[in-house]
Amino acid sequence: MGGKVKREKWSENFSEWYNELIETAGIQDKRYPVKGMNIWLPYGLKIMRNIERFIHSEMERTGHDEVLFPALIPETEFQKEAEHIKGFEGEVYWVTHAGLDPLDVRLILRPTSETAMYSMFSLWIRSHADLPFKVYQIVNTYRYETKHTRPLIRVREISRFFEAHTAHDSYEDAERQIREDLEIFDRLAKFLAIPYIVSKRPDWDKFPGAYYSLGAEVMMPDGRTLQIGTMHNYRQNFAKAYNIQYETEEGEHEYVHQTTFGMSERLLAAVMAIHGDDNGLVLPPTIAPIQVVIVPIPKKDAEVDVFAYAREIAEELRDAGIRVHVDERDIRPGRKYYDWELKGVPVRIEVGPKDVEGGKAVIARRDTLTKEVVERAEIVEAVRRTFDEIMENLYNRAREFLESHIKRVDTIEEAKGVFENRRGIVEIPWCGEEECGLKMEEELDAKMLGIPYPEETAKAPEGKKCPVCGREAKFIARFARTY
Amino acid sequence: MGGKVKREKWSENFSEWYNELIETAGIQDKRYPVKGMNIWLPYGLKIMRNIERFIHSEMERTGHDEVLFPALIPETEFQKEAEHIKGFEGEVYWVTHAGLDPLDVRLILRPTSETAMYSMFSLWIRSHADLPFKVYQIVNTYRYETKHTRPLIRVREISRFFEAHTAHDSYEDAERQIREDLEIFDRLAKFLAIPYIVSKRPDWDKFPGAYYSLGAEVMMPDGRTLQIGTMHNYRQNFAKAYNIQYETEEGEHEYVHQTTFGMSERLLAAVMAIHGDDNGLVLPPTIAPIQVVIVPIPKKDAEVDVFAYAREIAEELRDAGIRVHVDERDIRPGRKYYDWELKGVPVRIEVGPKDVEGGKAVIARRDTLTKEVVERAEIVEAVRRTFDEIMENLYNRAREFLESHIKRVDTIEEAKGVFENRRGIVEIPWCGEEECGLKMEEELDAKMLGIPYPEETAKAPEGKKCPVCGREAKFIARFARTY
Numbered sequence: 023m024g025g026k027v028k029r030e031k032w033s034e035n036f037s038e039w040y041n042e043l044i045e046t047a048g049i050q051d052k053r054y055p056v057k058g059m060n061i062w063l064p065y066g067l068k069i070m071r072n073i074e075r076f077i078h079s080e081m082e083r084t085g086h087d088e089v090l091f092p093a094l095i096p097e098t099e100f101q102k103e104a105e106h107i108k109g110f111e112g113e114v115y116w117v118t119h120a121g122l123d124p125l126d127v128r129l130i131l132r133p134t135s136e137t138a139m140y141s142m143f144s145l146w147i148r149s150h151a152d153l154p155f156k157v158y159q160i161v162n163t164y165r166y167e168t169k170h171t172r173p174l175i176r177v178r179e180i181s182r183f184f185e186a187h188t189a190h191d192s193y194e195d196a197e198r199q200i201r202e203d204l205e206i207f208d209r210l211a212k213f214l215a216i217p218y219i220v221s222k223r224p225d226w227d228k229f230p231g232a233y234y235s236l237g238a239e240v241m242m243p244d245g246r247t248l249q250i251g252t253m254h255n256y257r258q259n260f261a262k263a264y265n266i267q268y269e270t271e272e273g274e275h276e277y278v279h280q281t282t283f284g285m286s287e288r289l290l291a292a293v294m295a296i297h298g299d300d301n302g303l304v305l306p307p308t309i310a311p312i313q314v315v316i317v318p319i320p321k322k323d324a325e326v327d328v329f330a331y332a333r334e335i336a337e338e339l340r341d342a343g344i345r346v347h348v349d350e351r352d353i354r355p356g357r358k359y360y361d362w363e364l365k366g367v368p369v370r371i372e373v374g375p376k377d378v379e380g381g382k383a384v385i386a387r388r389d390t391l392t393k394e395v396v397e398r399a400e401i402v403e404a405v406r407r408t409f410d411e412i413m414e415n416l417y418n419r420a421r422e423f424l425e426s427h428i429k430r431v432d433t434i435e436e437a438k439g440v441f442e443n444r445r446g447i448v449e450i451p452w453c454g455e456e457e458c459g460l461k462m463e464e465e466l467d468a469k470m471l472g473i474p475y476p477e478e479t480a481k482a483p484e485g486k487k488c489p490v491c492g493r494e495a496k497f498i499a500r501f502a503r504t505y
Numbered sequence: 506m507g508g509k510v511k512r513e514k515w516s517e518n519f520s521e522w523y524n525e526l527i528e529t530a531g532i533q534d535k536r537y538p539v540k541g542m543n544i545w546l547p548y549g550l551k552i553m554r555n556i557e558r559f560i561h562s563e564m565e566r567t568g569h570d571e572v573l574f575p576a577l578i579p580e581t582e583f584q585k586e587a588e589h590i591k592g593f594e595g596e597v598y599w600v601t602h603a604g605l606d607p608l609d610v611r612l613i614l615r616p617t618s619e620t621a622m623y624s625m626f627s628l629w630i631r632s633h634a635d636l637p638f639k640v641y642q643i644v645n646t647y648r649y650e651t652k653h654t655r656p657l658i659r660v661r662e663i664s665r666f667f668e669a670h671t672a673h674d675s676y677e678d679a680e681r682q683i684r685e686d687l688e689i690f691d692r693l694a695k696f697l698a699i700p701y702i703v704s705k706r707p708d709w710d711k712f713p714g715a716y717y718s719l720g721a722e723v724m725m726p727d728g729r730t731l732q733i734g735t736m737h738n739y740r741q742n743f744a745k746a747y748n749i750q751y752e753t754e755e756g757e758h759e760y761v762h763q764t765t766f767g768m769s770e771r772l773l774a775a776v777m778a779i780h781g782d783d784n785g786l787v788l789p790p791t792i793a794p795i796q797v798v799i800v801p802i803p804k805k806d807a808e809v810d811v812f813a814y815a816r817e818i819a820e821e822l823r824d825a826g827i828r829v830h831v832d833e834r835d836i837r838p839g840r841k842y843y844d845w846e847l848k849g850v851p852v853r854i855e856v857g858p859k860d861v862e863g864g865k866a867v868i869a870r871r872d873t874l875t876k877e878v879v880e881r882a883e884i885v886e887a888v889r890r891t892f893d894e895i896m897e898n899l900y901n902r903a904r905e906f907l908e909s910h911i912k913r914v915d916t917i918e919e920a921k922g923v924f925e926n927r928r929g930i931v932e933i934p935w936c937g938e939e940e941c942g943l944k945m946e947e948e949l950d951a952k953m954l955g956i957p958y959p960e961e962t963a964k965a966p967e968g969k970k971c972p973v974c975g976r977e978a979k980f981i982a983r984f985a986r987t988y
Contacts, residue, residue, distance in 0.1 A: 054621075056577055061573070064570035091544050092542035092544070112604045113603075116602040118601045120597070121649045179577065
C-alpha cells in the first residue's frame with residue numbers, strides 16, 4: 023500500500039532540491055538583503071530548537087555550564103594568539119565606528135569565541151579545584167565567506183553556533199574530554215538518525231591555534247561531505263597566550279590544557295539532506311515540531327463525525343506526550359497530504375467514515391510512504407512503534423548510503439574514477455608527509471578529511487604504498503569533495 | 506522564629522548593593538574588556554531562561570510565531586524611515602570592513618529590528634487573510650550608550666532583547682493588539698511578582714517612528730523608576746516607508762497598521778532590585794533555578810542518617826516537579842545558609858537528627874527569613890503552600906512600596922519636595938502643552954513618564970491648573986528620576 027519514495031531530484035540535482043526546499047518547507051527565507059545572511063522562519067526555527075534542546079540536556083548531563091559572552095571582541099584581545107589571528111583575519115567583520123565617531127579600539131564580530139572567553143578564563147580559573155572547567159554557549163557568529171554561500175551550510179552569519187570550551191589539569195584529562203565530546207556527538211547523531219565518520223584533520227587543515235583537530239562528516243546526496251562537528255585539543259597553546267594558570271595541589275602554577283567542541287545549524291542541513299526525498303523533508307520524530315498530523319476525510323451523507331473522531335485521537339496522543347495536529351482546513355485531503363509531506367511530518371493518520379464505524383485508523387509513514395490500518399484502541403502504541411521503526415529505517419537507509427559511498431583504493435587513477443562516477447569518500451594509503459597529501463588533494467581536486475579516528479583504525483595495511491612517493495604507507499587518508 | 510529582613514544597604518546605597526550583587530550572586534561578570542558589555546554567568550542565565558520560558562509560552566498562547574533575523578542591517582534599509590534614523594543614528598555601531606576590505610554597503614548592528622524586518626514583511630504579507638501577522642524574537646541588540654552603563658539596565662549589548670512585531674488590517678485591530686500586549690505583560694509581571702504602572706509617553710519621548718508609545722515602569726529601591734516594557738502603535742508610518750500593503754476583501758490595496766512590544770534583561774534587574782534585601786537575591790519560586798535547597802545538619806554521635814533523610818525528601822519534591830538541591834558540602838550549615846540566601850533560593854529545608862526522629866522538617870522562607878516546623882508527611886504540600894505565600898508576600902510588599910512612592914501634588918514646589926525627600930513618582934496636573942511639560946522636566950530635573958494609561962484614568966480632576974501656565978489642566982502627568 024501507499025506511494026513510492028522518489029529520490030531522483032534529491033540525488034541528481036541536490037543543490038536545486040535543497041535551495042528550493044529551504045524555502046518551500048518554511049526553514050529559512052533567503053531574500054534578506056545581505057548575502058549569506060538568512061532569516062529563520064517559524065517552522066525551521068522550531069526544528070532547530072528541538073535539536074538544541076537535546077544539546078542543552080546533553081550539556082547538563084555532562085556538567086557543562088551555559089554562559090553567554092558578548093558578540094564583540096576588542097582587536098587587542100583578538101590579536102593575542104598568532105596562529106588564530108592568521109586563520110581568521112581574512113574573514114572577520116570589523117566594527118570601526120559607533121554613532122558618529124570612530125572607536126578607539128576597533129571591535130570584531132566573533133567568528134568563534136576563544137579570544138572573547140580566554141582572558142576571562144584567566145580570572146575565573148585559580149586552582150586545581152576549579153578543574154575541569156566546562157562551559158558552552160549557542161550564539162550568532164560571523165565569517166566573511168568569499169565562497170558561494172548556501173543557507174545553513176556556508177553562511178556569513180552562523181546564527182546557531184554551538185561552542186563548548188573546557189580547561190583541564192593535564193593532557194590526559196583533555197583527551198578524556200575529547201572522548202566525552204565524541205560520545206555526546208554520537209548520542210546526538212543517533213537522536214537525528216544520521217550516521218557519520220570522524221577524521222583527524224591533517225596538520226595543514228587544523229583549527230587555527232589547535233594542537234590537533236577532529237572533524238565529523240556526513241555524506242550528502244550528491245556524494246560531497248559536510249562537516250557537522252569538530253573537536254579540538256589546544257594543549258596549552260591558548261593558555262599561554264591568555265595566561266590561564268592554576269595552582270596545583272603542591273602549590274605550583276601550571277598552564278591549563280584546553281579543548282573545544284563546535285557544531286551549528288549545519289546539523290539541520292544534514293538532517294534535511296540525508297533523510298529528505300523528492301516530496302520534501304523527512305523529519306525524525308525526535309525533532310519534528312508536529313510528529314503526527316491527523317487528516318479527517320469526511321464523505322457526503324456519512325452519518326458519523328470524522329472530525330470528532332480525529333479530535334479524540336489527537337487528545338489521546340497529546341496525553342501520551344506526542345506532538346499532534348488535526349488538519350481541519352476546508353481543502354481536499356490530497357492537498358493536505360502534499361503540504362505535510364513537504365514539511366516532513368513523520369506520521370499521518372487518515373480517518374474516514376469507515377474507520378470511525380470499524381474503530382480503525384490509517385497510519386501513513388513519511389519515510390516509506392506506506393500505509394497501515396490499525397485498531398483505534400491501539401493507536402498510541404501503534405504510533406510509538408511507528409516512530410521507532412522510522413528512526414531505525416532512517417538511520418539504516420542513511421548508513422547504507424554512507425557506506426556505499428566510501429571506497430578504498432590504491433592509486434590516484436582509481437581515486438579519480440570514484441570522484442568521476444559514484445562520488446563519495448576515497449580512502450588512499452598515505453605515507454604521512456604533507457607534501458604527498460597536498461599533491462593528492464591537487465590531483466583529485468578534493469580535500470583530505472584526514473585519517474580515520476581513533477588513530478588505531480587509521481593504520482595502512484602492511485605492504486601498502488603511498489601512491490605519490492611510493493614509500494611505505496603509514497596511514498589510510500580520506501579524501502572527499504566537501505561543502 | 507528566624508532572622509529579620511534587613512534592607513538598609515538595599516535602600517540607602519542601592520547602586521553599590523546592585524553592582525556587588527550582580528557578581529556575588531553569579532548573575533553577570535562585569536570585567537569583560539568592552540565597557541557596557543557583560544558576560545552572563547550560569548546562574549544568572551538560568552534565571553533569565555526561566556523568565557524567557559514564560560514569555561515563549563505566552564507568545565505561543567497568543568499566536569505569535571518565533572522568527573530569527575540577522576543582526577546586521579544594510580545602511581540602505583536602515584535609512585528608509587526618517588524619524589527612526591534620526592532617533593538611532595547617534596547610537597548605532599557600524600560595520601565598515603570585512604576581512605581586509607571596506608564593505609560596499611556599510612552595515613549596522615541592529616539597535617532594534619524594524620528596519621531589518623519590514624522589507625521582508627512587504628514580501629510576506631499579501632492579503633487580508635495574512636492578517637493579523639504576529640512574530641517575535643529574542644536577540645542581541647546594540648546601542649552605543651554614552652551615559653553611565655549598568656549591568657542589565659543600561660548596556661551597549663542588550664543580549665536578551667525581546668521584540669514582537671505585528672501587522673493589522675485596521676487601527677482598531679492594532680489597538681486590540683496593544684491591549685493583548687498589556688495583558689501578556691500583566692501576566693508576566695504577576696509571574697515575577699512585580700507591580701508596575703503604565704504611562705503613555707509624551708510626544709517628545711515616543712519611540713522614533715511611533716504614533717504613540719506606552720511604557721511600563723517599576724519602582725526601584727532608591728525611588729528611581731525603571732522602564733521594563735514598551736508597546737508602540739506605529740499606525741501606517743513604517744508600512745508606508747517599507748511599502749507593506751495587503752489586498753482587502755474588495756481587492757483594494759491598503760497599508761497595514763503595525764505595533765511592537767519590547768522587553769529585555771531589565772526584567773531580571775527589576776526582579777533583583779524589587780525583591781532583594783541586604784542578604785542578597787530573593788527569587789520568586791516561579792523563576793528560581795533552585796526552588797528548594799535542603800541542608801542536612803548532622804550531629805556527632807547521632808544515630809540517624811540526616812543525609813538519607815534529606816535525599817528522600819529531595820526525591821519526593823523532585824517527583825512533585827519541584828527544582829530541589831541537597832547541599833552535602835562539608836562546611837558549616839551557617840555558611841550554607843549564607844550562600845543560598847545570597848542566591849535567593851526561595852525555600853530552605855533544614856533537617857537535623859531530631860527532625861529525623863520526630864518525622865519533621867524545618868522550612869525557612871527567604872523572603873521573610875522566618876522558619877516553620879512541618880510534618881515530614883506533608884512536606885510537598887507545605888512547600889507548595891509556602892511558594893504561594895512567598896509569591897503573595899513579594900507582590901504585596903512591592904506593591905506597598907510602589908504605592909507609597911507615588912505622590913499627587915499641585916505645585917512645582919511640592920514636586921521638588923518629593924524628589925528631595927522620599928523620592929518616587931510625582932503626579933502633577935498638566936495642560937497638555939509640550940512647552941509646559943518640558944519646563945516641568947527642567948525644573949524638577951526629572952523625566953515625564955507620560956500620562957496614566959488607559960487615558961480615561963489620565964484626566965485631571967476638575968478645577969486643577971497646570972502649575973507652569975496656570976491654564977486648566979487636562980491631564981495628570983507623571984514625573985520621575987529614571988534609570
